[in-house]
Amino acid sequence: MALTDLIRTIAEELVDQPDKVEVREVAGEHNSVIELRVAKEDIGKVIGKDGRTAQSMRTILAAVSTKSGRRAHLDIVD
Numbered sequence: 001m002a003l004t005d006l007i008r009t010i011a012e013e014l015v016d017q018p019d020k021v022e023v024r025e026v027a028g029e030h031n032s033v034i035e036l037r038v039a040k041e042d043i044g045k046v047i048g049k050d051g052r053t054a055q056s057m058r059t060i061l062a063a064v065s066t067k068s069g070r071r072a073h074l075d076i077v078d
Contacts, residue, residue, distance in 0.1 A: 003065060003072050007034050010057055015042035031071040034061065043078055 004023045012018035020039040025032050038046050047054045058074045065072035 003032065003034055003061060006064060007036055007057065007061065007074065010060070011036055011038060011046055014045050014053065015039065016045070017042055031073070032065070034072055034074050035077050036074060037077050040078070043076070046076055 002025075004025050008021055008023045011021045011023070015021060015038050017039045020037075020042070022035075022037040024035045024037075026035065036046065045053070046057075048056075054074070054076055061072050061074050
């Protein structure tokens, strides 16, 4: 499963408007930045209380990307 697909799947399950979820990968030589955009009304659901949901998504992303030999960082863009 691609990193963008993983983040998209998680985000679509969290938000009220899954059709507005956009995920884009900005690839570098050894690392990637995954940009996540959701509807303004859903940004709180993706970030979570005290940022716990976002941190959990970042942890999962780091584990999967390390296994594939790359590094990835999640940016939630508003």
